[in-house]
Amino acid sequence: MSDTRGTVAAAVAPRPRVVVIGCGFGGLAAVRGLGSALEITVIDRANHHLFQPLLYQVATGGLSATAIASPIRYILRRHHNVRTLMAEVETIDAGQRQVLTDVGPVPYDYLVVAAGAGTWYFGNDEWPRHAAGLKTLDDALRIRNRVLQAFEAAEAEPGSDARGAKLSFAVVGAGPTGVELAGTLAEIARDTLRDEFRHIDTRHARIMLIEGGPRVLPTFSEAGSRAAQRQLERLGVEVMCAHRVIGIDADGLDLSDADGRPLRIDAGTVLWAAGVRANPLGATLGVPLDRGGRVIVEPDLSLPRHPEVFVIGDLAALPQHQPPVPGVAPAAKQMGRCAAGNIRASIEGRARRNFRYVDYGSLATIGRNAAVAERGSLRLAGWPAWAFWLFVHIFFLIGFRNRFVVMIDWAWSYLTFERFARIITGPLRKRGER
């Protein structure tokens, strides 16, 4: 702490201006770590911070969109040195030290880029139309609409073959998001919707989880993968590992198995949880990127030859860090705190610190009472892992009200098997359209 933080000193020398791009877990942690002595501008294209780990709950009608999102302005309302700007960043001009946005340029002395990653379809331009990704609130609401409309369309369908295809759901990618989506879809079909339809039996819905690699949850231990697959199959999910997707169209998917044999699957609804790619903003920095489009940073998270620019979260690559830093919320938060500390260190004339990821373990939920949790040699599965998952997620939710409301909603769902947020909004898909 130095005296330059006082208001008198600030009136004499202008306060350093820090711009933070993106207010996800990383950006928000950076803002909080920067303290009250600097002039901070947070730029985000959305007006809300999103609690992404629960996005699949919105996509499956378990939580309302507003339960997992808080206005950024509201979160930062008491940080009087922080200005929030809702804008689209077009490019970063590191030479002139300014960020160019659709509402004009924003100059900076220090910059933190926390723009995250988006859904990636491996370069297949047709696939996004047929397979919905899950990265934003709008994505989640689109998936919710598609899933609910699939059951509605099946109920209205006279032919039984067409009905079967409409009741087939394929989830591509068996990382935590894919596992959560598949498990929850199975629960919806089996329990939530059971009594609500007259022409179809929703329990006959087919839920497939398709993974290119040899096992589900590839970042977990083999025992964890096995436990997850067992729990998924108990819920009625068809797990198809070692199957690569080679085509997606309006009626289903074309797969290729481990021996290269083709396999066709009819599915009225395809959800995509297979690939992410760093925000293209990283490419405007003019420095080397890794294969995933991520910016290769120095050990202190700054840009080579631009010590005033930091890149954190899913947009940052630290090739020298072993083991590799995973693209998860705790890593983004830790990077945000590290970048903020290094900016303060530079201003206060102290030495910077290299980033070191502290691994608190991995968690994935599958459904009611079903989850896996791992930390080092500690492994949980089933009910204890699920309870732990619930506790951790509610604990880290932003804001007291959200925590409380989500808790009530979950208690309600748990007791009644009901998912209240099953509302179709927005433009409807016409018949025959995807």
Next chain:
Amino acid sequence: MSDTRGTVAAAVAPRPRVVVIGCGFGGLAAVRGLGSALEITVIDRANHHLFQPLLYQVATGGLSATAIASPIRYILRRHHNVRTLMAEVETIDAGQRQVLTDVGPVPYDYLVVAAGAGTWYFGNDEWPRHAAGLKTLDDALRIRNRVLQAFEAAEAEPGSDARGAKLSFAVVGAGPTGVELAGTLAEIARDTLRDEFRHIDTRHARIMLIEGGPRVLPTFSEAGSRAAQRQLERLGVEVMCAHRVIGIDADGLDLSDADGRPLRIDAGTVLWAAGVRANPLGATLGVPLDRGGRVIVEPDLSLPRHPEVFVIGDLAALPQHQPPVPGVAPAAKQMGRCAAGNIRASIEGRARRNFRYVDYGSLATIGRNAAVAERGSLRLAGWPAWAFWLFVHIFFLIGFRNRFVVMIDWAWSYLTFERFARIITGPLRKRGER
């Protein structure tokens, strides 16, 4: 009650088929009134029943969309004789006794048409683009986006004149919806957003309520109107009565005062609460309509020459009924129960009953602790009216969970002045677009 309701009798003679179009207050009351002996199909273009009186709360970020909407299937899941069909009704063929939908024809023995009313811009095709109406959940989310984006755009705007226009909101029509919207917008600008912006002072936002008639809340007593206007003005709303709208464009409105003098108003956001018109489906019945497009029905709510067809709610006109039946939720519910009773009477060989509206009074809310309530000579204003309004609205909300969640959300908002559902979703308006 007759023996034909028993399962044995039902197996011998097919049960009469009743189709109900629209699952608003009227349609839902009809379904509930029809009992379990008939074969009922409910057709709605949405998958949810909507608690319309609280729609303005969604439009202003006080409640999430899912708090005031319940899936129709869920509401009716234990009515095993009821089938729900999410479909768009294209036309009614009263001669062939079938409803033609986008998923095929649905035959009926009895029909209840409860298709309601939509926003009406007095035939001005350009106005809907510039002035958002408030009839559906999508309407409410569109208004929420526009209002929140207006504040965001003002914060990003460097010029102070343009900033002022962006912070000007005009609500057209001072019925209950217009009064609620204007009062709530004033509260948002004055209290909710106060600490969240750095460049603008949201308390300087201009909120105008424009009414063609001589006073606000024209269906209330003159004393009630005066009380409402006083409460609106205390909140900072500019009430402009006796001003007709003659034009709406991208930058504001053209008005004409009582003496025909023109007046131009700059407003970045225009909300429309001035007109409703009956669903065009009524016109496909081939019977006379009134000026508002409503179907003129017999005293028992059936169609002239089609005693098996009933029209209820905002779509029905009862010219012989004095005083006129207002277009409010209690009237729709009473009509639904009456039509259901008359269908059962016909089936059971009893005489039908004419519809008689029972007026339980009028209620309109203006803001925190501000409302007016009237029943006969009983008149309340201010805090007691507001408390009564709160109680009534929570009491009539569908479903225990919704009631509970809305209560908690309101308690939270009341204590903190916060409106949590201030999330911008969906496609954003580009700069310069409306």
